[in-house]
Amino acid sequence: MxxxxxxxxxxxxxxxxxxxxxxxxxxxxxxxxxxxxxxxxxxxxxxxxxxxxxxxxxxxxxxxxxxxxxxxxxxxxxxxxxxxxxxxxxxxxxANVRPAKLIPVLKRPWDKIDILNFRENTEDCYAAIEHMVSDEVAQCLKVITWPGSYRIAEFAFKWAKAAGRKKIYCVHKANIMKMTDGLFLDAFREVAKKYPDIESGDIIVDNCCMQLVRNPAQFDCLVLPNLYGDILTDLCAGLVGGxxxxxxxxxxxxxxxxxxxxxxxxxxxxxxxxxxxxxxxxxxxxxxxxxxxxxxxxxxxxxxxxxxxxxxxxxxxxxxxxxxxxxxxxxxxxxxxx
Amino acid sequence: MPTCTDIAKATKKKREIKLVGIDMYIITEKGIPKFDDIGPFKCEFISNRGTKVWPGFVSPDLLMVNWYRCRFMATKDVQDADVNTFLDALTKKGWWWSASQKLWNYDGEAGFSKAY
Structure with a gap:
């Protein structure tokens, strides 16, 4: 032993x-x-x-x-x-690491899926800051921080490099949530500069969902804020067997x-x-x-x-x-x- | 023929609202804030990025930013004017804050979440 x-x-x-x-x-x-x-x-x-x-x-x-x-x-x-x-x-x-890899014996409609998801696991809408701000309005604060975003990106690039991965995409909705998702994307881009050997890019979350069900083989690694990560990692799990x-x-x-x-x-x-x-x-x-x-x-x-x-x-x-x-x-x- | 909007608006129920506290969002580079009672308000907990950092155990590895949610609960019946006095006192004590949020109970139930 x-x-x-x-x-x-x-x-x-x-x-x-x-x-x-x-x-x-x-x-x-x-x-x-x-x-x-x-x-x-x-x-x-x-x-x-x-x-x-x-x-x-x-x-x-x-x-x-x-x-x-x-x-x-x-x-x-x-x-x-x-x-x-x-x-x-x-x-x-x-860091919530959620690999989605086809199990050979479970028959699926795709030949190849091998996606490594890196979901930020501590902030976003999960900061537990919710209020009934009037008797007919509820709000939940989406908290995105620079160090929180930077470290999940750093973690993802390090893991991807060690695993011999070639490509990382940041998933976001920064076209609408310009401050919060914009900060997450900025931190990702800053980290990406330190890893020139890994191809990096970004994709809007709704497009990412559509692309995942049409052609999942195109994705290698994804870095996501907490809420999108929660949803998309289950989507990826569904692609490979549930x-x-x-x-x-x-x-x-x-x-x-x-x-x-x-x-x-x-x-x-x-x-x-x-x-x-x-x-x-x-x-x-x-x-x-x-x-x-x-x-x-x-x-x-x-x-x-x-x-x-x-x-x-x-x-x-x-x-x-x-x-x-x-x-x-x-x-x-x-x-x-x- | 009522529209969907009309039908939705008609479902509004009247609930009893009672002011019971304030969430204060404090910005500081000096670590976890410490507060004495301010008038009828007592600090119940402080969280950072949603994680409770006071009172009780806080991991030395925990990533904290310079923005703290500090929950103050009323120790007796309070009115909106008490909040104004509280905010004024907090500012005079030198605390820099980004926002405040009144905490209300609705029909006796808390209309606000707890920290993790």
Missing amino acids: GTQHVVTMLPGEGTGPEICEAVRLVIDASGVNIKWEYEEIGLDCLEKHGTLLPDKTVQAIARNKIALKGPTTTPIGTGHKSANVTLRKVFDLY LGFAPGANVGDNCAIFEAVHGSAPKYAGLKKVNPSAVLVSGIMMLRWMKEEAAADRIQKAMFAVLDERKHVTYDVGGTATTDEYAQAIVDKMHAKA
């Missing part, structure tokens, strides 16, 4: 715990040496401890600097705050949390029928972050093989396997290949 890593596991709620157990089974079978520290987060926590994010959980993440997270629930329109947004704020996880296969990482300067981007599907909780692939591919992304490339490759290869065979896949991809059976099939495939 190689170097031991200590990772905080946040199973979340709804189907989260059963998904995370399946993912742990697969990751542990990959040969990587991980000590998992389980901590609580989310709605169950709110009911038990009066907070979405207990201090014990915060301290564990701060200590380990890396976490794998299952889904959590956020009510719409009312009720408690989002556990996800709280985590991003507390640890200043300013949220059930979409990995995500929330990264700051000193901490990274890897998570599925889908919801907690509470109505399926305990049924052990949901597809754990999104948390699993987030786990693969985490292993690569930890420089455990061999383990990541093993899991990915086995997962693709199981999906290709279609014998032990979950209902959403046309099978009847349970969450655990799918995970075990991946483990068996890894061992068979060994």
Whole structure:
């Protein structure tokens, strides 16, 4: 066994715990040496401890600097705050990295999609500054800052360069929101000057959506403010197989949390029928972050093989396997290949 | 035949509005501001880029800008004139502010969000 890593596991709620157990089974079978520290987060926590994010959980993440997270629930329109947004704020996880890459065995109408999305994760309309300014008017402040915009652009160019990427586009609506999106675009252009080897440009968000569904292969890397990033990363996930296969990482300067981007599907909780692939591919992304490339490759290869065979896949991809059976099939495939 | 605009306007409901505080947007290069109570207003929290930075824990790694949202809540019943007095006092204390936003409850429910 190689170097031991200590990772905080946040199973979340709804189907989260059963998904995370399946993912742990697969990751542990990959040969990587991980000590998992389980901590609580989310709605169950709110009911038990009066907070979405207990201090014990915060301290564990701060200590380990890396976490794998299952889904959590956020009510719409009312009720408690989002556990996800709280985590991003507390640890200043300013970069949401959302790769959208075709999984070969999932038949899609496109030959090639391999887009790296870099979503600014902490400001924009997510600054939680909302007011009912009269009894019939609500407003939400869209907060865009120079340092916040500059650092996500810097992060994106650095990541793209390390990954051998060739082209980055900034997505914006600066033709209408000239101050806010204009500032975001200005910062991007300033950073782009430092990376002459990477082609850079910009595209208006509505055009970008249209281009993504017509010809997604033209895009390499996208840098987006928070709200457009939230929407377009799901659009990109839809292009390659849906949220059930979409990995995500929330990264700051000193901490990274890897998570599925889908919801907690509470109505399926305990049924052990949901597809754990999104948390699993987030786990693969985490292993690569930890420089455990061999383990990541093993899991990915086995997962693709199981999906290709279609014998032990979950209902959403046309099978009847349970969450655990799918995970075990991946483990068996890894061992068979060994 | 009423237009859609007419129909929409007719749905307006009367709600009881009560002034309960002020959000102040302060610009400073001197770090997180500190405030004593100003008249009937007490500082409840301060946020920067939407993240609460006072009171309580703030990560030393947190990116902060020079613009703070400072929430002052009324400690007793207040009127609009109290806000004028508050703003005047704040300016006289040397605080540079970009905007203020009155905080109202509507039928007893807060018409404003909390910070993360």
